[in-house]
Amino acid sequence: MNKLFLSKLTQILLYGVLVSYAIVTLIPFLWALSASFKPLSEIVSGEANFFPRSFTLENYRQIFFQEPLFLRWLFNSVAIAVSVTGLNLLFNSMAGYALARLRFRGRQFWFFLLLAVLAIPAQITLIPTFLILKAIGWLNSYQGMIVPSMVNATFIFMMRQFFVNFPRELEEAAQLDGLGQFEIFRRIVLPLAKPALAAQAVFVFMGSWNNFLLPVVILFDPEMFTLPLGLNTFKGQYISYWNYIMAASMLFTLPVMILYAFFNRYFIQGVTFTGGKG
Amino acid sequence: MTRRFVKTPRQRKLLKPVERQRLRQDLTGYLFMAPTLFVIGVFVVLPILFAVFLSVHRVQLLGEIEYEFVGGRNFQRLVTDDRVGIALRNTAKYVAIVVPTQTMLALILAVTLNAGIKARNWLRILYFLPTVTSSAVLTLIFMWIYNTNGLLNDLLAAIGLPTYNWLGDPAVALNGIMLMNIWSTAPFYMVIYLAALQDIPRSVYEASELDGATAWQQFIYITVPLLKPVTFFVVAMGIIGTFQLFDQSYIFSGGTGGPNNSTLTVVLLIYQAVFRNLQLGYGARSPSSSPLSSLPSP
Secondary structure (H helix, E strand, O other): OOHHHOOHHHHHHHHHHHHHHHHHHHHHHHHHHHHOOOOHHHHHOOOOOOOOOOOOOHHHHHHHHHOOOHHHHHHHHHHHHHHHHHHHHHHHHHHHHHHHHOOOOOHHHHHHHHHHHHOOOHHHHHHHHHHHHHHOOOOOOHHHHHHHHOOOHHHHHHHHHHHHOOOOHHHHHHHHOOOOHHHHHHHHHHHHOHHHHHHHHHHHHHHHHHOOHHHHHHOOOHHHOOHHHHHHHHHHHOOOOHHHHHHHHHHHHHHHHHHHHHHHHHHHHHHHHHHHHO | OHHHHOOOHHHHHHHOHHHHHHHHHHHHHHHHHHHHHHHHHHHHHHHHHHHHHHHOEEEEOOOOOEEEEOOOHHHHHHHHOHHHHHHHHHHHHHHHHHHHHHHHHHHHHHHHHOOOOOOHHHHHHHHOHHHHOOHHHHHHHHHHHOOOOOHHHHHHHHOOOOOOOOOOOOOOHHHHHHHHHHHHHHHHHHHHHHHHHHOOOHHHHHHHHHOOOOHHHHHHHHHHHHOHHHHHHHHHHHHHHHHOOOHHHHHHHOOOOOOOOOOOOHHHHHHHHHHOOOEHHHHHHHHHOOHHHHOOOO
16 A cells, blocks of 8 residues: 555544554553552552552562462473473474475475374363373473473474575585584574574463463472463462452563563564464 | 306495485484474374374273273263353354454554554554463453453443443353453464565555555455465464463363353363363363364464
Protein backbone atom coordinates (compact mmCIF):
# COMPACT_ATOMS: atom_id res chain seq x y z
CA MET A 1 0.00 0.00 0.00
CA ASN A 2 1.52 3.24 -1.08
CA LYS A 3 1.87 5.98 1.49
CA LEU A 4 0.93 8.64 -1.03
CA PHE A 5 -2.48 7.19 -1.62
CA LEU A 6 -3.47 7.06 2.01
CA SER A 7 -5.60 10.03 2.86
CA LYS A 8 -5.06 11.86 6.11
CA LEU A 9 -8.18 10.20 7.51
CA THR A 10 -7.07 6.62 6.92
CA GLN A 11 -3.68 7.54 8.35
CA ILE A 12 -5.37 8.66 11.57
CA LEU A 13 -7.54 5.55 11.56
CA LEU A 14 -4.48 3.31 11.18
CA TYR A 15 -2.70 4.97 14.07
CA GLY A 16 -5.90 4.76 16.11
CA VAL A 17 -6.12 1.00 15.60
CA LEU A 18 -2.42 0.46 16.31
CA VAL A 19 -2.30 2.60 19.42
CA SER A 20 -5.44 1.02 20.89
CA TYR A 21 -3.99 -2.41 20.32
CA ALA A 22 -0.77 -1.30 21.98
CA ILE A 23 -2.82 -0.25 24.99
CA VAL A 24 -4.67 -3.59 25.01
CA THR A 25 -1.28 -5.33 24.96
CA LEU A 26 0.21 -3.27 27.76
CA ILE A 27 -2.69 -3.03 30.23
CA PRO A 28 -2.42 -6.53 31.74
CA PHE A 29 1.33 -6.07 32.29
CA LEU A 30 1.00 -2.62 33.82
CA TRP A 31 -1.91 -3.72 35.97
CA ALA A 32 0.13 -6.65 37.31
CA LEU A 33 3.18 -4.45 37.83
CA SER A 34 1.17 -1.89 39.78
CA ALA A 35 -0.43 -4.61 41.93
CA SER A 36 3.00 -5.89 42.86
CA PHE A 37 3.71 -2.53 44.53
CA LYS A 38 0.38 -2.22 46.34
CA PRO A 39 -0.44 -3.34 49.88
CA LEU A 40 -3.20 -5.94 50.20
CA SER A 41 -5.70 -3.45 51.59
CA GLU A 42 -5.50 -1.34 48.45
CA ILE A 43 -5.92 -4.43 46.27
CA VAL A 44 -8.99 -5.66 48.14
CA SER A 45 -10.68 -2.28 47.83
CA GLY A 46 -11.10 -3.11 44.13
CA GLU A 47 -10.26 0.34 42.81
CA ALA A 48 -8.94 0.58 39.28
CA ASN A 49 -5.98 2.86 39.99
CA PHE A 50 -2.82 2.11 38.06
CA PHE A 51 -0.59 4.18 40.33
CA PRO A 52 -0.38 2.62 43.80
CA ARG A 53 -1.68 5.05 46.41
CA SER A 54 0.65 3.69 49.06
CA PHE A 55 3.68 2.43 47.18
CA THR A 56 5.39 -0.52 48.92
CA LEU A 57 8.22 -2.98 48.29
CA GLU A 58 6.86 -5.20 51.04
CA ASN A 59 5.45 -7.78 48.59
CA TYR A 60 8.86 -8.47 47.07
CA ARG A 61 10.50 -8.68 50.48
CA GLN A 62 7.76 -11.03 51.62
CA ILE A 63 8.39 -13.43 48.74
CA PHE A 64 12.02 -13.88 49.62
CA PHE A 65 11.29 -14.37 53.32
CA GLN A 66 8.07 -16.37 53.15
CA GLU A 67 9.11 -18.51 50.23
CA PRO A 68 12.68 -19.63 50.89
CA LEU A 69 12.49 -21.94 47.90
CA PHE A 70 12.02 -19.10 45.46
CA LEU A 71 15.77 -18.70 44.87
CA ARG A 72 16.11 -22.44 44.51
CA TRP A 73 13.37 -22.46 41.83
CA LEU A 74 15.13 -19.62 40.09
CA PHE A 75 18.38 -21.58 40.14
CA ASN A 76 16.66 -24.74 38.83
CA SER A 77 15.03 -22.82 36.00
CA VAL A 78 18.27 -21.13 35.00
CA ALA A 79 20.35 -24.32 35.23
CA ILE A 80 17.89 -26.31 33.14
CA ALA A 81 17.24 -23.58 30.56
CA VAL A 82 20.96 -22.87 30.07
CA SER A 83 21.88 -26.55 29.68
CA VAL A 84 18.98 -27.22 27.33
CA THR A 85 19.89 -24.20 25.21
CA GLY A 86 23.59 -25.08 24.99
CA LEU A 87 22.94 -28.70 24.06
CA ASN A 88 20.26 -27.77 21.53
CA LEU A 89 22.56 -25.30 19.79
CA LEU A 90 25.28 -27.92 19.42
CA PHE A 91 23.18 -30.97 18.57
CA ASN A 92 20.65 -29.26 16.30
CA SER A 93 23.41 -27.64 14.27
CA MET A 94 25.31 -30.93 14.02
CA ALA A 95 22.22 -32.75 12.77
CA GLY A 96 21.20 -29.88 10.51
CA TYR A 97 24.69 -29.74 9.02
CA ALA A 98 24.80 -33.49 8.48
CA LEU A 99 21.40 -33.45 6.76
CA ALA A 100 22.38 -30.52 4.56
CA ARG A 101 25.99 -31.30 3.67
CA LEU A 102 27.32 -34.71 4.61
CA ARG A 103 26.70 -37.62 2.27
CA PHE A 104 25.97 -40.72 4.26
CA ARG A 105 23.70 -43.68 3.66
CA GLY A 106 20.23 -43.36 5.18
CA ARG A 107 20.24 -39.57 5.10
CA GLN A 108 16.92 -39.35 3.24
CA PHE A 109 15.34 -41.80 5.64
CA TRP A 110 16.34 -39.82 8.74
CA PHE A 111 15.26 -36.63 7.10
CA PHE A 112 11.73 -37.96 6.58
CA LEU A 113 11.65 -39.52 10.01
CA LEU A 114 12.37 -36.09 11.48
CA LEU A 115 9.60 -34.60 9.35
CA ALA A 116 7.22 -37.17 10.82
CA VAL A 117 8.41 -36.36 14.34
CA LEU A 118 7.35 -32.76 13.82
CA ALA A 119 3.76 -33.87 13.30
CA ILE A 120 3.52 -35.86 16.53
CA PRO A 121 1.74 -34.00 19.31
CA ALA A 122 3.48 -33.98 22.69
CA GLN A 123 0.51 -35.48 24.52
CA ILE A 124 0.92 -38.87 22.83
CA THR A 125 4.45 -39.27 24.11
CA LEU A 126 3.79 -37.67 27.51
CA ILE A 127 2.81 -40.75 29.49
CA PRO A 128 5.31 -43.17 27.93
CA THR A 129 8.04 -40.58 28.45
CA PHE A 130 7.04 -40.42 32.10
CA LEU A 131 7.25 -44.22 32.38
CA ILE A 132 10.62 -44.35 30.60
CA LEU A 133 12.03 -41.67 32.89
CA LYS A 134 10.61 -43.54 35.87
CA ALA A 135 12.21 -46.78 34.68
CA ILE A 136 15.66 -45.22 34.44
CA GLY A 137 15.16 -43.35 37.71
CA TRP A 138 15.26 -39.87 36.20
CA LEU A 139 12.01 -38.52 37.66
CA ASN A 140 12.54 -35.46 39.78
CA SER A 141 16.00 -34.81 38.34
CA TYR A 142 17.78 -32.27 36.18
CA GLN A 143 18.73 -34.86 33.58
CA GLY A 144 15.07 -35.90 33.32
CA MET A 145 14.25 -32.32 32.34
CA ILE A 146 17.28 -31.82 30.10
CA VAL A 147 17.91 -35.00 28.12
CA PRO A 148 14.43 -35.43 26.53
CA SER A 149 14.51 -31.82 25.32
CA MET A 150 18.14 -31.50 24.22
CA VAL A 151 17.30 -31.74 20.52
CA ASN A 152 14.40 -30.17 18.68
CA ALA A 153 13.18 -31.27 15.26
CA THR A 154 11.93 -27.79 14.35
CA PHE A 155 15.32 -26.22 14.85
CA ILE A 156 17.15 -29.08 13.14
CA PHE A 157 15.11 -28.12 10.08
CA MET A 158 15.87 -24.49 10.56
CA MET A 159 19.60 -25.27 10.67
CA ARG A 160 19.36 -27.59 7.69
CA GLN A 161 17.72 -24.86 5.62
CA PHE A 162 20.41 -22.46 6.74
CA PHE A 163 23.30 -24.77 5.82
CA VAL A 164 21.78 -25.76 2.47
CA ASN A 165 22.05 -22.13 1.38
CA PHE A 166 25.52 -21.75 2.85
CA PRO A 167 28.40 -21.07 0.41
CA ARG A 168 30.41 -24.25 -0.07
CA GLU A 169 33.73 -22.65 -1.06
CA LEU A 170 35.02 -22.04 2.46
CA GLU A 171 34.50 -25.63 3.51
CA GLU A 172 36.15 -26.88 0.34
CA ALA A 173 39.14 -24.64 0.91
CA ALA A 174 39.43 -25.92 4.47
CA GLN A 175 39.23 -29.49 3.20
CA LEU A 176 42.10 -28.85 0.82
CA ASP A 177 44.06 -27.54 3.78
CA GLY A 178 43.55 -30.93 5.38
CA LEU A 179 41.03 -30.07 8.05
CA GLY A 180 38.81 -32.93 9.26
CA GLN A 181 35.04 -32.75 9.06
CA PHE A 182 34.66 -31.95 12.77
CA GLU A 183 37.31 -29.24 12.63
CA ILE A 184 35.61 -27.69 9.61
CA PHE A 185 32.32 -27.72 11.48
CA ARG A 186 33.71 -26.30 14.68
CA ARG A 187 36.09 -23.70 13.29
CA ILE A 188 34.43 -22.57 10.09
CA VAL A 189 30.77 -23.52 9.91
CA LEU A 190 29.62 -22.75 13.46
CA PRO A 191 31.17 -19.27 13.70
CA LEU A 192 29.51 -18.32 10.42
CA ALA A 193 26.13 -19.61 11.57
CA LYS A 194 25.89 -17.07 14.40
CA PRO A 195 22.66 -15.33 13.28
CA ALA A 196 20.80 -18.62 12.99
CA LEU A 197 22.24 -19.80 16.31
CA ALA A 198 21.18 -16.61 18.08
CA ALA A 199 17.61 -16.89 16.81
CA GLN A 200 17.55 -20.51 17.89
CA ALA A 201 19.06 -19.77 21.29
CA VAL A 202 16.40 -17.27 22.35
CA PHE A 203 13.59 -19.60 21.32
CA VAL A 204 14.99 -22.69 22.98
CA PHE A 205 15.76 -20.74 26.13
CA MET A 206 12.26 -19.28 26.29
CA GLY A 207 10.66 -22.62 25.58
CA SER A 208 12.55 -24.25 28.41
CA TRP A 209 12.10 -21.32 30.79
CA ASN A 210 8.33 -21.28 30.28
CA ASN A 211 7.79 -25.04 29.97
CA PHE A 212 4.97 -26.23 32.19
CA LEU A 213 3.77 -29.61 30.92
CA LEU A 214 6.99 -31.62 31.29
CA PRO A 215 7.91 -30.37 34.79
CA VAL A 216 4.35 -30.74 36.09
CA VAL A 217 4.53 -34.41 35.10
CA ILE A 218 8.05 -35.37 36.17
CA LEU A 219 8.94 -33.03 39.04
CA PHE A 220 7.16 -33.44 42.37
CA ASP A 221 9.72 -32.54 45.01
CA PRO A 222 9.32 -28.78 45.75
CA GLU A 223 13.13 -28.52 45.92
CA MET A 224 13.33 -29.51 42.24
CA PHE A 225 10.52 -27.27 40.96
CA THR A 226 11.14 -24.81 38.17
CA LEU A 227 9.71 -21.32 38.43
CA PRO A 228 6.41 -21.91 36.58
CA LEU A 229 5.63 -24.85 38.88
CA GLY A 230 6.75 -22.92 41.94
CA LEU A 231 4.58 -20.02 40.89
CA ASN A 232 1.61 -22.35 40.60
CA THR A 233 2.20 -23.76 44.10
CA PHE A 234 2.67 -20.26 45.38
CA LYS A 235 -0.71 -19.34 43.95
CA GLY A 236 -2.23 -22.30 45.79
CA GLN A 237 -0.77 -21.16 49.09
CA TYR A 238 -1.60 -17.47 48.87
CA ILE A 239 -4.95 -17.96 47.23
CA SER A 240 -6.24 -14.39 47.41
CA TYR A 241 -3.00 -12.53 48.16
CA TRP A 242 -2.82 -11.13 44.65
CA ASN A 243 -0.15 -8.64 45.70
CA TYR A 244 2.29 -11.50 46.45
CA ILE A 245 1.27 -13.52 43.40
CA MET A 246 1.76 -10.53 41.11
CA ALA A 247 5.13 -9.67 42.67
CA ALA A 248 6.28 -13.26 42.16
CA SER A 249 5.00 -13.19 38.56
CA MET A 250 6.91 -10.00 37.90
CA LEU A 251 10.14 -11.46 39.32
CA PHE A 252 9.66 -14.48 37.11
CA THR A 253 9.05 -12.37 34.00
CA LEU A 254 11.96 -10.01 34.56
CA PRO A 255 14.79 -12.21 33.18
CA VAL A 256 12.88 -12.89 29.99
CA MET A 257 11.99 -9.23 29.57
CA ILE A 258 15.65 -8.27 29.91
CA LEU A 259 16.61 -10.94 27.39
CA TYR A 260 13.89 -9.68 25.08
CA ALA A 261 14.91 -6.04 25.44
CA PHE A 262 18.42 -6.85 24.24
CA PHE A 263 17.74 -9.54 21.67
CA ASN A 264 14.30 -8.71 20.27
CA ARG A 265 15.85 -8.66 16.79
CA TYR A 266 16.63 -12.36 17.12
CA PHE A 267 13.18 -13.20 18.45
CA ILE A 268 11.59 -11.67 15.37
CA GLN A 269 14.21 -13.31 13.13
CA GLY A 270 13.55 -16.66 14.77
CA VAL A 271 9.83 -16.44 14.09
CA THR A 272 10.55 -15.62 10.47
CA PHE A 273 13.01 -18.51 10.20
CA THR A 274 10.62 -21.09 11.60
CA GLY A 275 7.61 -19.48 9.97
CA GLY A 276 9.00 -19.11 6.48
CA LYS A 277 10.81 -22.38 6.29
CA GLY A 278 9.04 -24.67 8.75
CA MET B 1 47.69 -63.05 -17.79
CA THR B 2 46.84 -64.86 -14.57
CA ARG B 3 48.68 -62.33 -12.48
CA ARG B 4 45.93 -59.83 -13.15
CA PHE B 5 43.31 -61.89 -11.33
CA VAL B 6 45.24 -62.66 -8.23
CA LYS B 7 44.87 -59.83 -5.77
CA THR B 8 47.69 -59.19 -3.41
CA PRO B 9 46.61 -57.58 -0.12
CA ARG B 10 48.21 -54.37 -1.29
CA GLN B 11 46.21 -54.38 -4.49
CA ARG B 12 42.95 -55.07 -2.66
CA LYS B 13 43.51 -51.98 -0.61
CA LEU B 14 44.17 -49.96 -3.69
CA LEU B 15 41.11 -51.30 -5.45
CA LYS B 16 38.59 -50.02 -2.91
CA PRO B 17 39.41 -46.41 -2.04
CA VAL B 18 35.89 -45.41 -3.10
CA GLU B 19 34.35 -47.92 -0.73
CA ARG B 20 36.60 -46.81 2.14
CA GLN B 21 35.78 -43.21 1.46
CA ARG B 22 32.07 -44.03 1.65
CA LEU B 23 32.46 -45.82 4.93
CA ARG B 24 34.27 -42.83 6.36
CA GLN B 25 31.53 -40.53 5.15
CA ASP B 26 28.89 -42.76 6.73
CA LEU B 27 30.78 -42.75 9.99
CA THR B 28 31.09 -38.96 10.04
CA GLY B 29 27.43 -38.54 9.14
CA TYR B 30 26.23 -40.81 11.90
CA LEU B 31 28.56 -39.21 14.43
CA PHE B 32 26.98 -35.86 13.63
CA MET B 33 23.52 -37.38 13.87
CA ALA B 34 24.16 -39.47 16.98
CA PRO B 35 22.75 -37.17 19.70
CA THR B 36 19.63 -36.49 17.65
CA LEU B 37 19.04 -40.14 16.81
CA PHE B 38 19.49 -41.06 20.47
CA VAL B 39 16.97 -38.54 21.80
CA ILE B 40 14.41 -39.10 19.02
CA GLY B 41 14.75 -42.85 19.47
CA VAL B 42 14.37 -42.93 23.24
CA PHE B 43 11.93 -40.07 23.74
CA VAL B 44 9.82 -40.08 20.58
CA VAL B 45 9.89 -43.40 18.72
CA LEU B 46 10.03 -45.60 21.80
CA PRO B 47 7.21 -43.68 23.55
CA ILE B 48 4.98 -44.03 20.48
CA LEU B 49 5.47 -47.80 20.39
CA PHE B 50 4.95 -47.83 24.14
CA ALA B 51 1.71 -45.85 23.74
CA VAL B 52 0.37 -48.47 21.34
CA PHE B 53 1.31 -51.20 23.81
CA LEU B 54 -0.28 -49.34 26.72
CA SER B 55 -3.50 -48.72 24.87
CA VAL B 56 -4.38 -52.43 24.94
CA HIS B 57 -3.21 -53.02 28.51
CA ARG B 58 -4.41 -52.26 31.98
CA VAL B 59 -1.61 -50.77 34.03
CA GLN B 60 -1.12 -50.84 37.76
CA LEU B 61 0.99 -47.83 38.73
CA LEU B 62 0.89 -48.03 42.52
CA GLY B 63 3.84 -49.95 43.93
CA GLU B 64 5.33 -52.30 41.32
CA ILE B 65 4.19 -51.43 37.81
CA GLU B 66 2.14 -54.28 36.32
CA TYR B 67 0.62 -54.68 32.88
CA GLU B 68 -2.40 -56.78 32.05
CA PHE B 69 -3.64 -57.33 28.49
CA VAL B 70 -7.21 -56.12 28.08
CA GLY B 71 -7.55 -55.80 24.29
CA GLY B 72 -10.08 -53.20 23.21
CA ARG B 73 -11.55 -52.56 26.63
CA ASN B 74 -9.78 -49.22 27.07
CA PHE B 75 -11.33 -48.01 23.84
CA GLN B 76 -14.78 -49.09 25.03
CA ARG B 77 -14.37 -47.15 28.26
CA LEU B 78 -13.24 -44.15 26.28
CA VAL B 79 -16.54 -44.11 24.39
CA THR B 80 -18.69 -44.47 27.49
CA ASP B 81 -16.86 -41.88 29.62
CA ASP B 82 -18.83 -38.59 29.72
CA ARG B 83 -15.77 -36.51 30.46
CA VAL B 84 -14.05 -37.63 27.25
CA GLY B 85 -16.94 -36.15 25.30
CA ILE B 86 -16.83 -32.98 27.37
CA ALA B 87 -13.06 -32.60 26.91
CA LEU B 88 -13.33 -33.16 23.16
CA ARG B 89 -16.22 -30.71 22.90
CA ASN B 90 -14.40 -28.05 24.92
CA THR B 91 -11.22 -28.49 22.90
CA ALA B 92 -13.09 -28.43 19.58
CA LYS B 93 -14.98 -25.29 20.59
CA TYR B 94 -11.74 -23.72 21.71
CA VAL B 95 -9.97 -24.53 18.42
CA ALA B 96 -12.96 -23.45 16.32
CA ILE B 97 -13.09 -20.01 17.91
CA VAL B 98 -9.46 -19.24 18.74
CA VAL B 99 -7.80 -20.26 15.45
CA PRO B 100 -9.89 -18.12 13.05
CA THR B 101 -9.94 -15.16 15.44
CA GLN B 102 -6.22 -15.08 16.09
CA THR B 103 -5.44 -15.61 12.41
CA MET B 104 -7.64 -12.69 11.37
CA LEU B 105 -6.34 -10.46 14.14
CA ALA B 106 -2.76 -11.33 13.16
CA LEU B 107 -3.41 -10.53 9.52
CA ILE B 108 -5.14 -7.23 10.29
CA LEU B 109 -2.36 -6.14 12.64
CA ALA B 110 0.34 -7.12 10.14
CA VAL B 111 -1.27 -5.28 7.23
CA THR B 112 -1.95 -2.21 9.36
CA LEU B 113 1.64 -2.17 10.63
CA ASN B 114 2.90 -2.58 7.09
CA ALA B 115 0.99 0.42 5.74
CA GLY B 116 3.91 2.82 5.97
CA ILE B 117 3.67 3.45 9.71
CA LYS B 118 6.64 5.29 11.22
CA ALA B 119 6.70 3.57 14.61
CA ARG B 120 6.47 0.16 12.97
CA ASN B 121 9.45 -1.48 14.65
CA TRP B 122 8.59 -0.15 18.09
CA LEU B 123 5.00 -1.31 17.86
CA ARG B 124 6.11 -4.71 16.62
CA ILE B 125 8.43 -5.13 19.61
CA LEU B 126 5.65 -4.04 21.96
CA TYR B 127 2.99 -6.29 20.43
CA PHE B 128 5.27 -9.27 20.66
CA LEU B 129 5.59 -8.91 24.44
CA PRO B 130 2.83 -11.39 25.45
CA THR B 131 4.38 -14.04 23.22
CA VAL B 132 7.62 -14.06 25.20
CA THR B 133 5.89 -14.12 28.58
CA SER B 134 5.35 -17.47 30.26
CA SER B 135 1.86 -18.95 30.05
CA ALA B 136 1.93 -19.46 33.83
CA VAL B 137 2.48 -15.76 34.46
CA LEU B 138 -0.08 -14.68 31.87
CA THR B 139 -2.68 -17.02 33.33
CA LEU B 140 -2.12 -15.62 36.83
CA ILE B 141 -2.34 -12.03 35.58
CA PHE B 142 -5.56 -12.79 33.72
CA MET B 143 -7.03 -14.66 36.65
CA TRP B 144 -6.55 -11.55 38.65
CA ILE B 145 -8.09 -9.35 35.95
CA TYR B 146 -11.01 -11.82 35.70
CA ASN B 147 -11.72 -11.62 39.45
CA THR B 148 -15.34 -10.84 40.36
CA ASN B 149 -14.27 -7.36 41.43
CA GLY B 150 -11.32 -7.30 39.03
CA LEU B 151 -10.29 -4.94 36.26
CA LEU B 152 -12.33 -6.51 33.46
CA ASN B 153 -15.60 -6.34 35.39
CA ASP B 154 -14.80 -2.75 36.38
CA LEU B 155 -14.35 -1.92 32.70
CA LEU B 156 -17.52 -3.73 31.66
CA ALA B 157 -19.52 -2.02 34.38
CA ALA B 158 -18.10 1.36 33.40
CA ILE B 159 -19.42 1.05 29.85
CA GLY B 160 -22.70 -0.44 31.05
CA LEU B 161 -22.20 -4.08 30.05
CA PRO B 162 -23.12 -7.04 32.25
CA THR B 163 -20.35 -8.39 34.49
CA TYR B 164 -19.52 -12.05 34.99
CA ASN B 165 -17.91 -14.35 37.47
CA TRP B 166 -15.26 -15.23 34.88
CA LEU B 167 -13.50 -17.83 36.98
CA GLY B 168 -16.46 -19.48 38.66
CA ASP B 169 -19.24 -19.47 36.07
CA PRO B 170 -19.10 -22.56 33.81
CA ALA B 171 -20.82 -20.60 31.05
CA VAL B 172 -17.94 -18.13 30.60
CA ALA B 173 -14.80 -19.74 32.10
CA LEU B 174 -13.59 -21.19 28.77
CA ASN B 175 -14.28 -17.87 27.04
CA GLY B 176 -11.88 -16.24 29.48
CA ILE B 177 -9.11 -18.63 28.45
CA MET B 178 -9.93 -18.09 24.78
CA LEU B 179 -9.71 -14.33 25.10
CA MET B 180 -6.38 -14.61 26.88
CA ASN B 181 -4.90 -16.94 24.29
CA ILE B 182 -6.04 -14.92 21.30
CA TRP B 183 -4.41 -11.93 22.94
CA SER B 184 -1.14 -13.75 23.60
CA THR B 185 -0.63 -15.76 20.37
CA ALA B 186 -1.96 -13.43 17.67
CA PRO B 187 1.24 -11.28 17.76
CA PHE B 188 3.35 -14.36 17.03
CA TYR B 189 1.49 -15.00 13.81
CA MET B 190 1.47 -11.29 13.09
CA VAL B 191 5.26 -11.39 12.86
CA ILE B 192 5.06 -14.30 10.40
CA TYR B 193 2.56 -12.38 8.25
CA LEU B 194 4.67 -9.25 8.47
CA ALA B 195 7.70 -11.13 7.13
CA ALA B 196 5.63 -12.63 4.33
CA LEU B 197 4.27 -9.21 3.37
CA GLN B 198 7.83 -8.07 2.61
CA ASP B 199 8.04 -10.73 -0.09
CA ILE B 200 5.07 -9.41 -2.06
CA PRO B 201 6.57 -7.30 -4.87
CA ARG B 202 5.59 -3.63 -4.76
CA SER B 203 5.02 -3.68 -8.49
CA VAL B 204 1.86 -5.72 -8.00
CA TYR B 205 0.38 -2.99 -5.84
CA GLU B 206 1.61 -0.26 -8.18
CA ALA B 207 -0.01 -1.95 -11.17
CA SER B 208 -3.31 -2.25 -9.33
CA GLU B 209 -3.15 1.40 -8.35
CA LEU B 210 -2.89 2.33 -12.02
CA ASP B 211 -6.04 0.30 -12.53
CA GLY B 212 -7.72 2.37 -9.83
CA ALA B 213 -7.91 -0.23 -7.07
CA THR B 214 -8.68 1.06 -3.58
CA ALA B 215 -6.71 0.00 -0.52
CA TRP B 216 -9.53 -2.32 0.49
CA GLN B 217 -9.64 -3.94 -2.96
CA GLN B 218 -5.87 -4.40 -2.85
CA PHE B 219 -6.19 -6.14 0.50
CA ILE B 220 -8.96 -8.49 -0.68
CA TYR B 221 -7.70 -9.22 -4.20
CA ILE B 222 -3.92 -9.05 -3.78
CA THR B 223 -2.74 -9.37 -0.20
CA VAL B 224 -5.06 -12.12 1.00
CA PRO B 225 -4.64 -14.42 -2.05
CA LEU B 226 -0.86 -13.95 -2.15
CA LEU B 227 -0.59 -14.75 1.55
CA LYS B 228 -2.52 -18.00 1.15
CA PRO B 229 0.44 -20.35 1.75
CA VAL B 230 1.35 -18.41 4.89
CA THR B 231 -2.24 -18.49 6.06
CA PHE B 232 -2.24 -22.25 5.59
CA PHE B 233 0.87 -22.48 7.73
CA VAL B 234 -0.54 -20.14 10.39
CA VAL B 235 -3.82 -22.06 10.59
CA ALA B 236 -2.06 -25.44 10.76
CA MET B 237 0.27 -24.19 13.51
CA GLY B 238 -2.69 -22.64 15.29
CA ILE B 239 -4.66 -25.89 15.25
CA ILE B 240 -1.70 -27.86 16.56
CA GLY B 241 -1.06 -25.28 19.29
CA THR B 242 -4.67 -24.90 20.43
CA PHE B 243 -5.27 -28.64 20.52
CA GLN B 244 -2.52 -28.92 23.09
CA LEU B 245 -4.13 -26.44 25.48
CA PHE B 246 -3.04 -27.46 28.96
CA ASP B 247 -1.12 -24.89 31.04
CA GLN B 248 -3.88 -22.30 31.09
CA SER B 249 -6.65 -24.78 31.92
CA TYR B 250 -4.52 -26.43 34.56
CA ILE B 251 -3.66 -23.21 36.38
CA PHE B 252 -7.11 -21.68 35.89
CA SER B 253 -8.90 -24.61 37.46
CA GLY B 254 -6.19 -25.80 39.85
CA GLY B 255 -5.86 -28.97 37.75
CA THR B 256 -9.53 -29.98 37.96
CA GLY B 257 -10.84 -28.67 34.64
CA GLY B 258 -13.61 -26.91 36.57
CA PRO B 259 -15.90 -25.13 37.19
CA ASN B 260 -18.17 -28.04 36.27
CA ASN B 261 -15.71 -29.44 33.66
CA SER B 262 -16.04 -26.26 31.59
CA THR B 263 -12.26 -25.86 31.13
CA LEU B 264 -11.49 -29.57 30.78
CA THR B 265 -9.31 -30.14 27.69
CA VAL B 266 -8.01 -33.30 26.05
CA VAL B 267 -4.49 -32.92 27.41
CA LEU B 268 -5.75 -32.07 30.88
CA LEU B 269 -7.93 -35.19 30.81
CA ILE B 270 -4.92 -37.33 29.86
CA TYR B 271 -2.92 -35.75 32.65
CA GLN B 272 -5.72 -36.40 35.14
CA ALA B 273 -6.29 -39.95 33.93
CA VAL B 274 -2.71 -40.84 34.79
CA PHE B 275 -1.54 -38.57 37.51
CA ARG B 276 -4.78 -38.14 39.42
CA ASN B 277 -6.51 -41.46 38.96
CA LEU B 278 -3.54 -43.58 37.96
CA GLN B 279 -5.43 -45.46 35.25
CA LEU B 280 -2.65 -45.76 32.80
CA GLY B 281 -3.67 -47.75 29.74
CA TYR B 282 -6.73 -45.59 29.48
CA GLY B 283 -4.67 -42.42 29.43
CA ALA B 284 -2.34 -43.56 26.69
CA ARG B 285 -5.28 -44.17 24.38
CA SER B 286 -6.96 -40.80 24.75
CA PRO B 287 -4.50 -38.67 22.78
CA SER B 288 -4.48 -40.70 19.61
CA SER B 289 -8.25 -40.61 19.56
CA SER B 290 -8.12 -36.87 19.09
CA PRO B 291 -8.53 -35.63 15.52
CA LEU B 292 -5.01 -34.28 15.80
CA SER B 293 -3.38 -37.61 15.01
CA SER B 294 -4.81 -37.40 11.51
CA LEU B 295 -3.54 -33.88 10.97
CA PRO B 296 -0.96 -33.35 8.21
CA SER B 297 2.29 -31.73 9.21
CA PRO B 298 2.61 -28.08 8.20
